[in-house]
Amino acid sequence: MGSREKILQAIKQNKPAAVPLPQVPSFSRMTDDPLNTFVETLTSIGGHVVVNDFSQLKNFLVQQKKDGLQVINGVEELADYNIFAYKTYKAIDLESVDTVVIKGKIAVAENGSIWVTDSSISNRVLPFICERLIIVIDEANIVATMHEAYEKIKIDEEGYGVFIAGPSKTADIEQSLVIGAHGPLSLQVYIV
Amino acid sequence: MNRVVEHSEEAAAFLKDEKRAAWHDETLWFVRAKRDKAAHKVADWEELRETASQIKDHTLSNLDEYLIQFEKKAKENGIIVHWASDGNEHNQIVYDILTKNNVKHVVKSKSMLTEECQLNHFLHYKGMAVVDTDLGEYIVQLRHEQPSHIVLPAIHLKKEDVSKTFHEHLHTEKDNIDPTYLTRAARKVLREKFITADAAITGVNFAIAETGGFVICTNEGNADLGAHANKIHIACMGIEKIIPKAEHLGVFLRLLARSATGQPITTYSSHFHRPKEGQQMHIVLVDNGRTRQLGREEFRNSLKCIRCAACFNTCPVYRRSGGHSYHNSVAGPIGAILAPNLDMKANADLPFASTLCGSCTNVCPVKINIHEQLWSWRQILMKEGYGGFAKKSAMKTMAAVLSNSGLYRLSGKMGRRFMGWFPALINNKLNPWSKQRDMPAPPKQSFNEWYKNNRKNG
Numbered sequence A: 001m002g003s004r005e006k007i008l009q010a011i012k013q014n015k016p017a018a019v020p021l022p023q024v025p026s027f028s029r030m031t032d033d034p035l036n037t038f039v040e041t042l043t044s045i046g047g048h049v050v051v052n053d054f055s056q057l058k059n060f061l062v063q064q065k066k067d068g069l070q071v072i073n074g075v076e077e078l079a080d081y082n083i084f085a086y087k088t089y090k091a092i093d094l095e096s097v098d099t100v101v102i103k104g105k106i107a108v109a110e111n112g113s114i115w116v117t118d119s120s121i122s123n124r125v126l127p128f129i130c131e132r133l134i135i136v137i138d139e140a141n142i143v144a145t146m147h148e149a150y151e152k153i154k155i156d157e158e159g160y161g162v163f164i165a166g167p168s169k170t171a172d173i174e175q176s177l178v179i180g181a182h183g184p185l186s187l188q189v190y191i192v
Numbered sequence B: 001m002n003r004v005v006e007h008s009e010e011a012a013a014f015l016k017d018e019k020r021a022a023w024h025d026e027t028l029w030f031v032r033a034k035r036d037k038a039a040h041k042v043a044d045w046e047e048l049r050e051t052a053s054q055i056k057d058h059t060l061s062n063l064d065e066y067l068i069q070f071e072k073k074a075k076e077n078g079i080i081v082h083w084a085s086d087g088n089e090h091n092q093i094v095y096d097i098l099t100k101n102n103v104k105h106v107v108k109s110k111s112m113l114t115e116e117c118q119l120n121h122f123l124h125y126k127g128m129a130v131v132d133t134d135l136g137e138y139i140v141q142l143r144h145e146q147p148s149h150i151v152l153p154a155i156h157l158k159k160e161d162v163s164k165t166f167h168e169h170l171h172t173e174k175d176n177i178d179p180t181y182l183t184r185a186a187r188k189v190l191r192e193k194f195i196t197a198d199a200a201i202t203g204v205n206f207a208i209a210e211t212g213g214f215v216i217c218t219n220e221g222n223a224d225l226g227a228h229a230n231k232i233h234i235a236c237m238g239i240e241k242i243i244p245k246a247e248h249l250g251v252f253l254r255l256l257a258r259s260a261t262g263q264p265i266t267t268y269s270s271h272f273h274r275p276k277e278g279q280q281m282h283i284v285l286v287d288n289g290r291t292r293q294l295g296r297e298e299f300r301n302s303l304k305c306i307r308c309a310a311c312f313n314t315c316p317v318y319r320r321s322g323g324h325s326y327h328n329s330v331a332g333p334i335g336a337i338l339a340p341n342l343d344m345k346a347n348a349d350l351p352f353a354s355t356l357c358g359s360c361t362n363v364c365p366v367k368i369n370i371h372e373q374l375w376s377w378r379q380i381l382m383k384e385g386y387g388g389f390a391k392k393s394a395m396k397t398m399a400a401v402l403s404n405s406g407l408y409r410l411s412g413k414m415g416r417r418f419m420g421w422f423p424a425l426i427n428n429k430l431n432p433w434s435k436q437r438d439m440p441a442p443p444k445q446s447f448n449e450w451y452k453n454n455r456k457n458g
């Protein structure tokens, strides 16, 4: 008997009598103002949020390029929409990328996270290998809780999806918070 | 029986450095306080815990069917599924995948399962280089140590230790103890490893039966960098990590990070369902004693654990004895329940390394009755003839851990907090912590005197 069968049989033998699956209750939304709660929460975990000022982002990107920094952009409404050119690039060829701009699908007020997927990031390594990550999100797509988020998302619709909540961080050295661990050193979110 | 005494011996060694032990105690209590704050912010926290607990109870009662469903869906998604009865088979499976693909360099993100199976050792003997990429794990790997905490692997170390280790291995400036400087140095070295490795090994936090995918939670982004930068991704998971449906992720992700560190969610909650183009994605489903634990009625629901470590942070014994004293890959109260299932004799001391104060049970996000299970293990271990020695060993721990006057001077607030729980203890032969006549004389002050004094102060 192979391990698969051995394991399954042992479970059958040892598992308790059937326990019913509970309904997930409708939990409190915890906020009447998802936009403000989202901004507050994301700011408290190290993100930088700009509401309703798309021109600020445009100017920022112009300056980045002037400074000779590599920008990869996945937002159609901005100049140089080039993210899909990098779809098959290897990590080793993306090491010098400074800024990546992508579109978020759903933002969650209770924890400041934003759901992004394969179709908006083009290459899975991009949101992790860049120094600066910028996510643009539509105000209408801010939900209150994770329960609401999962109602809107089909997690297996695409091969990969991730909730991103702030810049990468660690506190592994004496519990001192350091922003910028292996992933981006900063996260800016533009709500439009 | 020589390992049986380890918890008390290691705990005593840990406590020798009074200042460091007090720091450990206070820092973990601070993490526990952050957890409380985060939990109190969530209006339906208790209902959330209850729902999580019931989902897990249900899942365990139907685990075989959910694993079959998961396997089928995962295969449809293009993921290659493997089954391993024990740690050795798991290691062999991983090794075979690596050699078949000519892999030389592997990056690994945090996975307590691979620690449990001692995968690093196994691969090392076979001549394969594995780099742990979680910063805390990287630090302990460089020092040839084990993680001492499942969420904060290097919590037993001070920044001076890290500085020394990095100076030695990464040639950072001597005596530069700035955490940002040290973190950036590791980032630079590990970046190189990520992009030049051939394969990535990760753990799994949740696997979803309904969709055949899995979720990994990290703050550093190391699991993602590894998995996305490499052409082979091997995810290793214990069979108890299954949850039935995607909507259940809402429940568990709301609980996990809040319970672990007090964050509302980890920075990354990554959902993997299909490999990227040209990539191999493997998942190894591991038993290693879990089906046996499923059959032990009184310990079954230890399999509900989501490895948040809240029970570690709140435990007065863990905080004062350090993770290494548990001589098991998972330390703390939950480790003390899981370890005797793996090796009753070698781990007989662990269920006695507790005051049974019940604080662990109160904070557990999936409502595992941790302290009751520790109690049950004691009864079984006594019956099996392992108890006497272990009990003695535990009392030695207590003498050191709970009566160290220096520690209490440095953490008076916590001492008082502990005393708040203490009266709940029952005077019984299975709780040596509360029994005076069995007690070795603790340093400076008898336990009873100490108890009386502290009770007055509390």
Ligand code: SF4
Residues within 6 Å of the ligand: B259, B304, B305, B306, B307, B308, B309, B310, B311, B312, B334, B360, B363, B364, B365, B366, B367, B368, B370
């Ligand atoms: S037993 Fe409960 S509190 Fe302890 S690590 Fe597991 S889930 Fe967390």
